[in-house]
Amino acid sequence: MIGTGILKGMAVTARNFVGSYFEKDRLITVQYPEERSALPENYRNFPFLIYDTDDAEAGLRCVACKICEKECPPQCIYIVKSEDKKPDYMGKPQFYAKVFDIDISVCMSCQICVEVCPFEAIKMDKVFELSRRERFDALLLRKSDLAKSNTYYHSICPTDAPEVDAKLAQAAAKKKPVPASPAPAGAAPATAATPSATA
Amino acid sequence: MTATIQTLEPVERPPTTMGSRLDGELLEVSMGPQHPSTHGVFRMNVALEGEIVRKLKPVFGYLHRNHEKIGENTSYLGSMPYTDRLDYFCSMTNNWAYALSVEKLAGIVVPERAEYLRVILAELTRLQNHVSLLGFLLNDMGAWGTPLMYAFREREKILDLFESLSGSRMMCDYMRFGGCRCDTPPGWMERAKKVVDVFPRFLDEFEKLIVSNEVVIARTQEVGKLSPELAINAGITGPMLRACGVNYDLRKVDGYGFYPRFKFRVPLGDHGDTYDRLMMRVLEMRESIGILKQAFEQIPAGPVMNPKVKIRAFRPPVGEAYGRIEAPKGELGFYLISDGGTNPYRYRVRPPSFINLTVLEDLCLGHTVADVMVILGSVDIVMGEVDR
Numbered sequence: 001m002i003g004t005g006i007l008k009g010m011a012v013t014a015r016n017f018v019g020s021y022f023e024k025d026r027l028i029t030v031q032y033p034e035e036r037s038a039l040p041e042n043y044r045n046f047p048f049l050i051y052d053t054d055d056a057e058a059g060l061r062c063v064a065c066k067i068c069e070k071e072c073p074p075q076c077i078y079i080v081k082s083e084d085k086k087p088d089y090m091g092k093p094q095f096y097a098k099v100f101d102i103d104i105s106v107c108m109s110c111q112i113c114v115e116v117c118p119f120e121a122i123k124m125d126k127v128f129e130l131s132r133r134e135r136f137d138a139l140l141l142r143k144s145d146l147a148k149s150n151t152y153y154h155s156i157c158p159t160d161a162p163e164v165d166a167k168l169a170q171a172a173a174k175k176k177p178v179p180a181s182p183a184p185a186g187a188a189p190a191t192a193a194t195p196s197a198t199a
Numbered sequence: 200m201t202a203t204i205q206t207l208e209p210v211e212r213p214p215t216t217m218g219s220r221l222d223g224e225l226l227e228v229s230m231g232p233q234h235p236s237t238h239g240v241f242r243m244n245v246a247l248e249g250e251i252v253r254k255l256k257p258v259f260g261y262l263h264r265n266h267e268k269i270g271e272n273t274s275y276l277g278s279m280p281y282t283d284r285l286d287y288f289c290s291m292t293n294n295w296a297y298a299l300s301v302e303k304l305a306g307i308v309v310p311e312r313a314e315y316l317r318v319i320l321a322e323l324t325r326l327q328n329h330v331s332l333l334g335f336l337l338n339d340m341g342a343w344g345t346p347l348m349y350a351f352r353e354r355e356k357i358l359d360l361f362e363s364l365s366g367s368r369m370m371c372d373y374m375r376f377g378g379c380r381c382d383t384p385p386g387w388m389e390r391a392k393k394v395v396d397v398f399p400r401f402l403d404e405f406e407k408l409i410v411s412n413e414v415v416i417a418r419t420q421e422v423g424k425l426s427p428e429l430a431i432n433a434g435i436t437g438p439m440l441r442a443c444g445v446n447y448d449l450r451k452v453d454g455y456g457f458y459p460r461f462k463f464r465v466p467l468g469d470h471g472d473t474y475d476r477l478m479m480r481v482l483e484m485r486e487s488i489g490i491l492k493q494a495f496e497q498i499p500a501g502p503v504m505n506p507k508v509k510i511r512a513f514r515p516p517v518g519e520a521y522g523r524i525e526a527p528k529g530e531l532g533f534y535l536i537s538d539g540g541t542n543p544y545r546y547r548v549r550p551p552s553f554i555n556l557t558v559l560e561d562l563c564l565g566h567t568v569a570d571v572m573v574i575l576g577s578v579d580i581v582m583g584e585v586d587r
Contacts, residue, residue, distance in 0.1 A: 005411035012408045013345055025397065028352060040363035041384060071511060073277035110280030110372050115380070116511050124366070 041157055044111050044124035046104045049146045052089040056147040059089045061121035064097040068113035068122055076106035077113065090172065102146060104130065105139040120164050126156050225253055228568075232261045236339045236572040239582030243559075243571070250567045255560040259553075262586035270546030275301055275376070275513045278546065282533075283370040285548065286584040288328050291320040291361070292526040294374035299455060300522025300533035301376045305515035307508055313378035314457045315498040319391065320361075320373070321456075321524070322487040322494070326398065327357040328527035328579075329438075329480040330405075336477060336576040337409065340418050346408060353401050356394045363387060376513065377505030388495065395491045398484075406481055419474035423562040423574035426471060433558045437529025437551050438483060439578060442468035442475040449525035456524075460497070461490045476577040514541055528552045528579050548587060552580040 020027040030037045047068075051059035064081040080099035088094040113122050125148070132138035154161040231242035240261035246254035266285065270278045282297045283290035295317050302309065309317075334350030358368040363384055365373040373380055409415050425435070427443040440447055448465040450458040466482035468475030517539045523532035529551025536545040555578050562574045 002413055005413045005416070009408045009412050012404050015404070016349065026352070028355060040366075042363060042366040042381070044366035067511065071274065071277065073273050073280055108280055109367065109370065111366065111380075112276060112280065 039126050041159060043126050044109055044114075045128050046107055046109060046125050046130075046141075047102060047113050047122050047146070048125045048148045049100065049122055049143070050120070050150050050153055051147050052150050054149075056144070056149070058086065060096065060143075060147060061089065061119050062097050062100065063088070063094045063119060063121070064100075065095075065118070067116050067118065071112055071116045073110060073112060074106050074108050076103045077101070078103075097143060100143040100146060102141045103139065104141055105135060120168055123153055123157070230568075230571070232258075237575065238335065238580055239585075241575075241580065241582055241585070243575075245568070245571065247568065252563050252566055252568065252571060255563050255571070257556060257559055259586055262582045264587065266587035267546050267548060271543055274541050275515070275543065276510055278543075279375070280370065280372045283372050284583055285550065285587065286526065286528065286531075286552065286581045287369055288331060288581055289324045289527050290369055290371045291324040291373060292524060292531060294371065295321055295456075296522055296524045296526065296531045297533050298374045298376055298522075299524060300520050300535050301515065303522050304518060304520035304535050304537055305376065305513075307377045307505060309378055310502045310505060311457075311499055312382075312501040313503040313505075315494055316379050316383070316503060317374065318456055318458065318461070319491060319494045319498070320364075322491045323357050323360065323391070323395075325487045325527045326484055326491075327354040329484050330354055332576075332579050333405065333409070333477065333480055336573070337415070339572045339576040340415065342414075346405070349401070349405065349408075353398065360387070360391050360394060363390075375504065375508070375510065377508035379503045382503045388498070391491075392495050395488055395495070398488055402481065402484055402488075409477070410481075415477075416474065418570070418573055419477060419577075420472055421470075422473045422566060422570050423476075423577065424470065424472045425558060425562055429558060429561060430471070434554050435529070435558060437525070437527070437555065437579075438479040439476055439529065439555050441465065442479045443471035444468055449523060449530055453523065455522075461493050463490050473573055473577045512541060514539060519545075523549070526551055528581070528584075529555055548584075550584040550587065552578070553585040553587075556580055556585060 016026055050061050051057075052061065053059040064079055066079050066081065069075075069077040069079045078099065078101040079097050082096045082098045085093035086096055088096070109124070111124055114124055130139075150161070150165075153164075225246040225248055228245045228247055229242060230245055231237040232240040234241075237243075242258040242261065244254075244256040244258060245252055264284075266281060269281060273281070279294060279297060282293040285293050301307070330350045331347075331354050334347035337346040338344070361371055361373075362368045364387055365371040365380070425439070425443050427445050430440050430443045431445060435443075436447070436449075444467050446465060446467055449455065450463075451465060463486045466479055466486065468479055515537045517537055519534070519536040521532055521534045523530050525531075530549065531551050532549035534545070534547040534549065535543045538544040559575065559578065562578075563571045566574065
């Protein structure tokens with residue numbers, strides 16, 4: 001009989017309507033600004049730089065090797081390497097990034113910078129409410145905007161962060177027995193093994 | 200092959216036999232690029248006789264982003280996130296197709312767990328693609344909102360799985376040459392099983408909503424018929440080809456990945472009309488659920504990444520490779536030529552929705568304007584992939 005199909009369909013909508021009051025499965029809307037669903041641990045948005053110790057400037061793990069700048073598919077990272085060396089967070093003299101900018105209006109959150117970084121210096125942030133009144137300078141994050149503490153990283157990635165710390169400690173322990181004093185060229189192979197391990 | 204018109208000017212005016220018409224001239228209408236039913240920025244130049252379509256010329260290119268040229272100028276790894284943006288509904292299958300062609304090029308072996316994960320993710324992608332397609336199709340037919348919201352409610356659950364696995368809902372960027380980027384977080388597999396277990400209930404409901412609905416039947420049956428001969432000649436693939444009754448599924452034909460290890464059937468249509476194309480999606484989803492359940496049982500523990508593969512400064516040997524998979528929309532292939540450098544010498548995408556769109560005129564001739572939207576919806580296009 002004509003019309004039965006439509007009635008059957010109406011029954012489905014009725015079941016969904018009534019069911020939405022009783023079954024959580026049928027009403028999954030989260031009333032966003034008031035309620036927020038928890039972000040998964042793997043959630044990624046835009047990169048940031050990690051610093052150890054309390055000094056956001058000297059504690060940065062980044063040694064301006066420019067690998068992320070080179071690998072970034074949309075080319076949104078801009079680094080100027082320093083000419084001189086400064087002691088890093090472990091007291092070893094290292095190059096540092098004089099300028100480290102990420103244009104997050106260009107960044108496509110692909111996480112490749114994180115994967116290729118041999119020093120665990122760049123990680124993905126979870127801040128997503130980033131609307132700004134101005135679209136050029138306000139969305140160009142400078143080094144000071146990007147630097148965030150390791151404690152912050154621990155708070156957003158509670159399972160990944162201890163693993164990263166352990167890996168770094170292991171790498172540092174491996175390097176220490178080498179008697180040669182500051183040898184950045186010799187130190188490179190030990191750290192270069194990390195990217196394949198993270199992948 | 201299909202008879203496509205090169206231009207609409209001068210319009211060929213068939214001699215009118217109807218005296219009652221004012222002048223019998225064809226009316227040219229430009230549908231799109233901003234039209235709610237064109238699924239993106241797609242434009243059709245339509246020549247109408249009254250309400251009947253007499254000519255139709257698709258106009259592409261509004262979303263052209265130089266995808267292939269960018270692929271030739273970035274490293275092999277750097278192209279992976281760009282493939283997400285091709286068919287932004289199914290980033291996982293895009294990743295897989297690209298990874299497969301690079302693996303073919305460099306002869307990389309993928310660990311077993313990663314292969315199973317890929318099958319699971321591809322089938323989940325197929326579920327969410329087909330379910331949103333059905334929602335959009337009903338939306339085009341005038342069932343405004345309700346079926347689409349039901350479909351998106353289910354899709355959301357799958358996107359949540361993708362998010363907790365890869366970090367992003369749609370731009371997953373999850374697969375790598377030689378495996379997958381990371382293993383599943385704890386509890387993910389159980390959540391995925393739960394989503395797959397409750398999916399058939401939704402599918403039953405959805406089927407009740409559409410299968411016997413008189414309006415859907417009137418709008419879709421005998422509308423936009425595609426003959427198997429034309430479909431094969433025009434290179435149509437995917438559910439659209441199988442709706443004409445041609446048994447061609449790359450999961451069976453190529454047996455890429457671990458698909459030969461799974462038991463599943465390939466649903467086939469009979470008439471090749473819009474209704475068959477619609478039902479093809481429902482039936483494929485049922486088969487996908489079967490594959491997923493088998494994969495959840497069979498998946499072993501182990502590494503998800505081949506440790507020998509270099510991520511950075513990846514240089515495949517000189518040669519060429521074409522990797523193709525059965526994406527939800529059809530055959531998705533990547534053709535790569537390597538000259539031994541870090542960038543591909545040639546990077547070509549064979550997009551299913553672009554090639555499926557070539558027969559649009561043949562499907563639409565003789566139908567009304569309102570049917571054009573339904574036929575276009577049943578072709579299942581995503582403009583990100585058509586224009587690239």
